[in-house]
Amino acid sequence: MTYQVNEKGYYGDFGGAYIPEMLYPNVEELRSKYLEVMREESFQREFNDLLKEYVGRPTPLYFAERFSKKYNTKVYLKREDLCHTGAHKVNNTIGQILMAKRLGKNRIIAETGAGQHGVATATVCALMGLECIVYMGEVDIKRQAPNVARMKMLGAKVVPALSGSRTLKDATNEAIRDWINNPVNTHYIIGSVVGPHPYPDMVARFQSVISEEVRKQLMEKEHREDPDYVVACVGGGSNAAGIYYHYLDNPKVGIIAVEAAGKGILTGESAATSALGKEGIIHGSKTLLMQTEDGQITEPYSISAGLDYPGIGPMHANLFKSGRAEFISVTDDDAMKAGLALAKLEGIIPAIETSHALAIFEDRKFREQDVVVVNLSGRGDKDLSSYIEYFGL
Numbered sequence: 001m002t003y004q005v006n007e008k009g010y011y012g013d014f015g016g017a018y019i020p021e022m023l024y025p026n027v028e029e030l031r032s033k034y035l036e037v038m039r040e041e042s043f044q045r046e047f048n049d050l051l052k053e054y055v056g057r058p059t060p061l062y063f064a065e066r067f068s069k070k071y072n073t074k075v076y077l078k079r080e081d082l083c084h085t086g087a088h089k090v091n092n093t094i095g096q097i098l099m100a101k102r103l104g105k106n107r108i109i110a111e112t113g114a115g116q117h118g119v120a121t122a123t124v125c126a127l128m129g130l131e132c133i134v135y136m137g138e139v140d141i142k143r144q145a146p147n148v149a150r151m152k153m154l155g156a157k158v159v160p161a162l163s164g165s166r167t168l169k170d171a172t173n174e175a176i177r178d179w180i181n182n183p184v185n186t187h188y189i190i191g192s193v194v195g196p197h198p199y200p201d202m203v204a205r206f207q208s209v210i211s212e213e214v215r216k217q218l219m220e221k222e223h224r225e226d227p228d229y230v231v232a233c234v235g236g237g238s239n240a241a242g243i244y245y246h247y248l249d250n251p252k253v254g255i256i257a258v259e260a261a262g263k264g265i266l267t268g269e270s271a272a273t274s275a276l277g278k279e280g281i282i283h284g285s286k287t288l289l290m291q292t293e294d295g296q297i298t299e300p301y302s303i304s305a306g307l308d309y310p311g312i313g314p315m316h317a318n319l320f321k322s323g324r325a326e327f328i329s330v331t332d333d334d335a336m337k338a339g340l341a342l343a344k345l346e347g348i349i350p351a352i353e354t355s356h357a358l359a360i361f362e363d364r365k366f367r368e369q370d371v372v373v374v375n376l377s378g379r380g381d382k383d384l385s386s387y388i389e390y391f392g393l
């Protein structure tokens with residue numbers, strides 16, 4: 001019994017590769033090669049060197065003393081906010097750009113909603129001197145002007161998706177269409193543990209550096225490798241997969257996943273997939289997603305752009321269904337308050353996504369001796385205008 005992926009690309013009942021026939025050659029090339037490439041010593045060396053010299057790893061595991069005192073338990077923050085570009089996403093894009101190079105690809109495509117994954121992709125394309133095309137809904141381009149500017153500065157071409165609701169899912173459709181038309185020279189960088197196998201597993205492996213570091217760092221600080229709990233917010237689930245990875249099959253470590261309840265689970269404006277989702281297929285994998293009676297994807301809502309996604313990765317769907325992980329959802333209001341509280345208690349302004357994970361301590365009580373590691377997935381600079389508007393700063 002394992003919570004890792006099996007040979008066929010499934011986590012329990014979830015995962016797989018439900019793709020149109022025209023996409024099969026691209027996905028199959030990646031599937032047949034990714035493990036072999038990742039195991040190469042030269043790949044490992046280049047990946048680890050870039051994580052160290054370019055991203056700034058290892059990120060600190062910081063004991064949050066004042067925060068811990070407030071909630072009467074021991075809270076450590078894994079500081080992914082200190083990564084180059086301000087969040088964990090770059091761990092994955094570094095891994096995938098190296099994969100693309102090993103597979104002989106010289107053209108990179110990606111889709112982005114709020115622009116964070118687009119920026120992380122444009123960053124590594126600049127680093128490697130590869131052509132970069134980012135698909136983004138026309139509505140999102142207007143809403144996320146600073147990230148569009150960043151991508152342009154980094155040399156990427158931002159292509160508007162003009163169909164449907166002109167948001168993330170439409171950008172994804174455009175990226176898939178591009179990949180079908182350019183199977184030989186193009187790699188599609190997906191930004192979370194979603195999509196057809198092998199993407200969820202490949203992205204989880206790239207992000208697993210997070211829990212690999214936590215094990216070493218906790219050994220130094222607490223003389224134990226295992227915390228009592230690991231906590232992370234879940235959009236698609238990549239920062240969560242990273243901090244859970246080495247603990248998935250260790251029952252002594254509790255796993256807590258925090259989703260965005262938006263304005264409340266029952267308001268129709270929410271992104272709490274575990275509470276509202278049903279089994280279905282999204283972006284090529286079988287998982288839990290928010291959908292209508294006839295299987296159309298429901299538009300999700302959260303104040304945080306990174307959690308505003310109608311599904312969760314198949315690893316997390318399995319963690320939910322099996323009961324291995326505890327799922328908690330947090331409203332916009334509670335997340336915003338928690339973000340402000342961390343700023344005042346620890347001098348760290350978190351991304352609003354991350355603020356959701358920090359908000360659980362109000363209601364979810366831990367024992368005084370518990371060691372709880374929260375993945376501080378990103379910094380709040382990108383969210384300053386939302387904090388200003390919300391608090392009238």
Ligand SMILES: *Cc1c(COP(=O)(O)O)cnc(C)c1O
Nearest residue numbers: 192235236237238239306353378
């Ligand atoms: C994108 C993002 C998330 C959500 O994505 P996951 O794949 O669920 O990790 C969470 N936090 C931050 C800071 C992000 O930028």
